Amino acid sequence: MKKIWYILILLLLTISPSAHAQSDAVIEQNRAIVDFPNSVTFQLGYASETTITDAVLTYEVQQFGCLDAAANVPVEVTGELLSWEWVMIRSGNPPPGAIMHWHWTLTDANGRETITPVQELTFVDERFDWHTIKSGDISMNWYEGKQVGTILLDAAVEGLDRLENEMGIEMVSDINFYIYGDYDEMRDAVIYIQDWAGGVAFSEYNTILMGVPPAIAEDWGRSTIQHELAHLVIGQYGQSCIGGRRPTWLDEGLAVYAEGEPDAETRNSIADNLKNNGFVPLRSLNGAFPAHGDGVGHAYAQSYSVVNFLFETYGTGKMQELLLALAAGNGYDEALEAVYGFNVDGLEVEWRAAIGADPRTIPPTPTPIVAAAVPTAVAQSIPRHMPTPGAASQPPIIVDTPSPNPQPTSPPASPPSASTGICGLGMVPFMLTGIYAFTRKKKKRG
Ligand SMILES: [Zn+2]
Known part of the structure; x- marks a missing residue:
């Protein structure tokens, strides 16, 4: 305790x-x-x-x-x-x-x-002696490891440059990072957080807390900070106060794209699925990604490939239009139709043709009713195997009448609902990208 x-x-x-x-x-x-x-x-x-x-x-x-x-x-x-x-x-x-x-x-x-x-x-977490360095509108606060702040700030600046200059997605407000020396110390700064979380993004405060042990700052830290920065910046750019949301494949595909050149694991996943006709229907990636196993990595890789196709074929202007059309409250199919002239299935057909995949033979899965309700619109990655509603994501919003204790009595059935609300969701813990990135590194080493 x-x-x-x-x-x-x-x-x-x-x-x-x-x-x-x-x-x-x-x-x-x-x-x-x-x-x-x-x-x-x-x-x-x-x-x-x-x-x-x-x-x-x-x-x-x-x-x-x-x-x-x-x-x-x-x-x-x-x-x-x-x-x-x-x-x-x-x-x-x-x-x-x-x-x-x-x-x-x-x-x-x-x-x-x-x-x-x-x-x-x-508010200050006075347990630690924080160092702060800044570059432009990004602040990096850390206390452990001499080079950690510099390494991660460089990574964030590089990631932001890619977002703004290659992807056309501009940062709207300053972003602050608080880098803790380990995960437990980070978790102790947050009342409600799952014990698996490696970080937490407070989207409404433009603040990200991460646990980054110095030994993994250079690899895990770099890619994760770029990935999470991307979620926050995309969330700012595509902010919607009327309930607009983005499909998960778009959010995660953009975030992986923002990490730079795809790593070996991503490339191998795409190559394997091309060879084995293993890609899942794109529509099935509108909502929550698979919770466990290989499916997680493949979902990220496929999403990256689709987003890469959209950038290569249609450019940044169309991507901006898509993000704004979704922010305006259009459904996923509607927004795609309006901007590109095809819906999610049409996109899948074009993307498969472009990368040389066989035409898909299985019928499209219907969009689950909850798909549009998955809180992808908040700036962060979705902890797919954990309940985001309830205590974990209880927004740090002050209300006149204190709400009842938000601790959930039981996890909701999958997938997470949108009960947290697009604008009300203040914090989202993240780890899966971390696991994924870390797994990739380990695999690479192995
Ligand atoms: Zn993510």
Whole structure:
């Protein structure tokens, strides 16, 4: 059982009397005590001669989602020190680097209001001494391994260059990486995370937490950071507040493409499936990928091949159009039809012909009802064998009324549903790409 007490940020900020004469409340202290990632305790002290009858705390963590996440909490007035605790076990926690603002609205016995000045704090994981380096709009924070930050920042910059200049997919907002020295230390920074996760992407904070032991920074770290950066940037570019989603083959194909030249494992998978007529119907890759076994690697490789075909044949402009058509809420077939003039099956026919595969003989599988509901539209890879809804993906969104404990009583039947919502999904743990990449490396070595 990991018990963490990492941070105590004490902000003894403003001691600020009200700006105007609405009320005579004299504020003596206004602070937020952070026990990251578990809780924030807000405290407001005022002078004893002041009679406060009502108090409302308003706080908000800056996000890049579609929802207004400000919370207004009525706080009981029992004495000269008002106190309220935001217990993050209910809401999930924001990542390190997230910025919170808050203020209090006080009403005195005469109905006059005092609004305290807005305060700000940045969440920090103070267990470690972080180094930070930046390049452009990418920040790399790490603490273990001398070269780790440089290696991974170089990889991220290279990946972003490929995304923007070869793939036509531009980054919209700054992205922050927090690289932990191992997986456990990373997981301890997040309340809700599966014990298999090697990283977690907080898409609404444009922040990725990864566990990267220095020994594997150069190989696993490089490719994984490019892959996950791609998911975040694609998610920014194709952000949809009206429920638009992308098929998994597109998201994963783009992310593998963003890793650069396909590695031997990807090339071998494509070659084997060409020889054995082993490709699966593309439509079956609209939704969740296979959870286990060889199918995982083949699904990534096939997706890469399809995306590579789209770029080679139709260029970046069409890909931009496709991403925007999907963001606009069009279905997968509709969006493809509008941009390329074929649906998913038509794409499969063209792609197979282009790579020299035999025409497919099996009939297309119907699109599962849930396929469009798989939360591929969030910026991240989908942990296919784990439930993304419920606790694991409970968005760190602040609500007026705390939601019931989101811990799921049982994993949902496959595949994950979209109950988390496209804009409400704040964090997605990832590992499969890691496993996949790592497997590939091991195979290469072997
Ligand atoms: Zn992925």
